[in-house]
Amino acid sequence: AQSVTQLDSHVSVSEGTPVLLRCNYSSSYSPSLFWYVQHPNKGLQLLLKYTSAATLVKGINGFEAEFKKSETSFHLTKPSAHMSDAAEYFCVVSEDTGGFKTIFGAGTRLFVKA
Amino acid sequence: GAGVSQSPRYKVAKRGQDVALRCDPISGHVSLFWYQQALGQGPEFLTYFQNEAQLDKSGLPSDRFFAERPEGSVSTLKIQRTQQEDSAVYLCASSLTGGLGNTIYFGEGSWLTVV
Numbered sequence: 321a322q323s324v325t326q327l328d329s330h331v332s333v334s335e336g337t338p339v340l341l342r343c344n345y346s347s348s349y350s351p352s353l354f355w356y357v358q359h360p361n362k363g364l365q366l367l368l369k370y371t372s373a374a375t376l377v378k379g380i381n382g383f384e385a386e387f388k389k390s391e392t393s394f395h396l397t398k399p400s401a402h403m404s405d406a407a408e409y410f411c412v413v414s415e416d417t418g419g420f421k422t423i424f425g426a427g428t429r430l431f432v433k434a
Numbered sequence: 435g436a437g438v439s440q441s442p443r444y445k446v447a448k449r450g451q452d453v454a455l456r457c458d459p460i461s462g463h464v465s466l467f468w469y470q471q472a473l474g475q476g477p478e479f480l481t482y483f484q485n486e487a488q489l490d491k492s493g494l495p496s497d498r499f500f501a502e503r504p505e506g507s508v509s510t511l512k513i514q515r516t517q518q519e520d521s522a523v524y525l526c527a528s529s530l531t532g533g534l535g536n537t538i539y540f541g542e543g544s545w546l547t548v549v
Contacts, residue, residue, distance in 0.1 A: 352535040363438075364477075364525070364540040371535030410476050414535070421490060422467065422538065424476035 322347045324413050326425035334433045339398040341428045343411035346392060353394045354412040355385055358427075364410070370394065381405070406432045436460075438541035440526050446547045447516045455511045455544045459528030466509050467538065468501055469525040477525055483509060516548045 327342040345353060355367040368379025375387040385396045394411060411425040439458040447453050459466050465484055469477035470493075479493040485506035494501070498516075503509040513520055523543040529536040 354538075356540075361542075363542040364527075366537055366539075369535065369537065414538075421479055421482070421492070423479065424469075427476045 322349075322351065322413050322415050322421070322423050324411050324423050324425035326409075326411050326428050328428050329426065330429045330431065332431040332433065333401045335403055336400050339396070339401045339405065339430065341396040341409050341411075341430065343394045343396065343425060344392055345394060345411070345413045347413055347415050349415040352414045353385075353387060354414070355379065355383070355394075355396050356410045356412060356424075358408045358410065360407075367396070367409075401430075401432050403432050403434065406430055438526055438528055438539055440524075440541040440544050442544060443542065444545045444547075446549060449517060449548055450515050451548075452512065452514050453516055453546060455513075455524050455526075455546070457509045457511070457526030457541060459507065459509070459526070460530075460539055462530070463528035463539075464506075464531050465529040465536070465538075466503055467527040467529075468509070468511050469527065470495075471523040471525055471543070473522070480511070480524075513546075516546075518548050521546055521548045 323346045325344045353370040356364045358364050367383050368377045370377045370387045378384045383398045408427045408429050410427050414422040441456045467482050468480040471477040481501045482490040483503045486503050498514045500512045523545050525543045527538045527540045529538045
């Protein structure tokens with residue numbers, strides 16, 4: 321069975337400092353992993369995805385994530401936070417078990433201070 | 435269309451009323467998903483279609499929830515005899531194929547409030 325744990329419900333950083341949003345997953349199969357961002361009253365937007373190619377994945381807006389199978393982690397990072405990064409971030413695992421279930425983490429709210 | 439379109443965007447229903455939520459996926463997308471997002475929580479999977487076939491409905495919370503996609507394009511999520519705990523944002527999403535790792539594109543959601 322698949323599951324996703326986002327280790328922090330809230331993260332607060334100052335503008336210009338690094339961002340780290342942590343995600344651990346469990347999956348019985350070789351999963352695909354995604355990070356989505358949700359701005360208030362907006363739809364979910366894909367930041368990046370891992371699909372068994374390179375373990376370091378680069379996404380939009382300067383975000384990247386590293387798939388570490390030994391640690392079952394897929395943490396999201398950005399070298400320098402911008403005010404516009406303030407939003408809710410979701411780590412997502414998807415596996416094909418004959419069906420096609422996609423499981424979201426509970427989300428991490430990122431606050432960016434000026 | 436350019437993106438996934440959902441209607442209505444906002445719906446207030448009286449307890450016991452039936453509601454229908456519509457989803458127009460991106461043209462040509464084979465896979466369609468419905469999710470329920472309660473306030474302050476992550477989206478929870480409800481059901482999945484590949485073309486007109488409903489391949490997974492394990493996330494539907496009760497038999498009051500029903501989804502269909504009769505022609506493999508537009509989908510409708512129906513909730514019968516709504517209850518207050520049904521209040522949530524209902525998200526529709528689509529992807530080009532059913533292949534693992536395909537990007538899933540989300541609509542902006544239908545906000546349902548049951549009073």
